[in-house]
Amino acid sequence: xxxxxxxxxxxxxxxxxxxxxxxxxxxxxxxxxxxxxxxxxxxxxxxxxxxxxxxxxxxxxxxxxxxxxxxxxxxxxxxxxxxxxxxxxxxxxxxxxxxxxxxxxxxxxxxxxxxxxxxxxxxxxxxxxxxxxxxxxxxxxxxxxxxxxxxxxxxxxxxxxxxxxxxxxxxxxxxxxxxxxxxxxxxxxxxxxxxxxxxxxxxxxxxxxxxxxxxxxxxxxxxxxxxxxxxxxxxxxxxxxxxxxxxx
Numbered sequence: 001x002x003x004x005x006x007x008x009x010x011x012x013x014x015x016x017x018x019x020x021x022x023x024x025x026x027x028x029x030x031x032x033x034x035x036x037x038x039x040x041x042x043x044x045x046x047x048x049x050x051x052x053x054x055x056x057x058x059x060x061x062x063x064x065x066x067x068x069x070x071x072x073x074x075x076x077x078x079x080x081x082x083x084x085x086x087x088x089x090x091x092x093x094x095x096x097x098x099x100x101x102x103x104x105x106x107x108x109x110x111x112x113x114x115x116x117x118x119x120x121x122x123x124x125x126x127x128x129x130x131x132x133x134x135x136x137x138x139x140x141x142x143x144x145x146x147x148x149x150x151x152x153x154x155x156x157x158x159x160x161x162x163x164x165x166x167x168x169x170x171x172x173x174x175x176x177x178x179x180x181x182x183x184x185x186x187x188x189x190x191x192x193x194x195x196x197x198x199x200x201x202x203x204x205x206x207x208x209x210x211x212x213x214x215x216x217x218x219x220x221x222x223x224x225x226x227x228x229x230x231x232x233x234x235x236x237x238x239x240x241x242x243x244x245x246x247x248x
Contacts, residue, residue: 002030002094002247005122007085007115007138008045010036012105015047015062016233017132019070021097021240028244032078033093037108037115039084044074048103056174060167062233065213085115090122095247100133100159100232102167102181110134110181116142123150130243132230133159134186140193149193155224156194157201157231161187203231210234 054061120142136158168179203220211219219238230239
């Protein structure tokens with residue numbers, strides 16, 4: 001049984017990218033430890049509410065199964081009493097999972113130099129790491145002992161520019177810059193952290209089809225040694241299963 005660290009912001013993380021890996025990890029017999037900036041001294045973290053109700057006209061939200069698992073997850077003690085980022089000892093964990101999300105509250109997690117330092121220390125241990133969507137930015141920004149991104153020599157994917165841009169254009173009339181977490185596209189920042197453009201793998205183009213518990217055909221991940229990356233919530237099931245395989 002592995003002990004997996006899953007850091008979160010106080011609010012606005014992606015429902016599917018947290019709840020699906022959590023459920024699959026738990027079902028596989030692993031422990032998941034949540035961590036936030038203020039830990040149990042703060043309030044319990046909360047997902048992006050629009051992903052539970054639908055971003056526009058009740059659509060572009062989490063699937064029913066992911067929403068149900070999120071509701072189940074929020075009732076657990078480990079979720080309600082997360083540990084502090086500052087108190088983390090990377091050596092206490094067998095795996096690290098970095099979820100994404102795009103709403104404004106994610107900047108607390110994506111931009112934390114304190115968390116980036118903990119992530120870099122865990123990366124140096126050579127244990128399994130998984131990042132999905134915006135979560136790849138945490139690794140792109142985490143610096144190793146040589147001052148370079150820990151991702152510099154890895155193959156990776158992340159939220160592709162075309163998906164981020166399309167979501168923004170489709171919803172800007174109602175949600176403004178909701179889908180643009182930063183002025184720079186996620187893909188552009190991740191590419192800039194790599195030694196070579198050839199290390200970035202965009203994957204097949206997708207529109208709305210998502211992988212499910214029983215169908216991985218629409219899903220895509222990049223598997224590079226101890227590191228697994230994925231593009232968006234539609235990859236969450238395959239992403240979680242690939243990571244679990246590395247923990248075994």
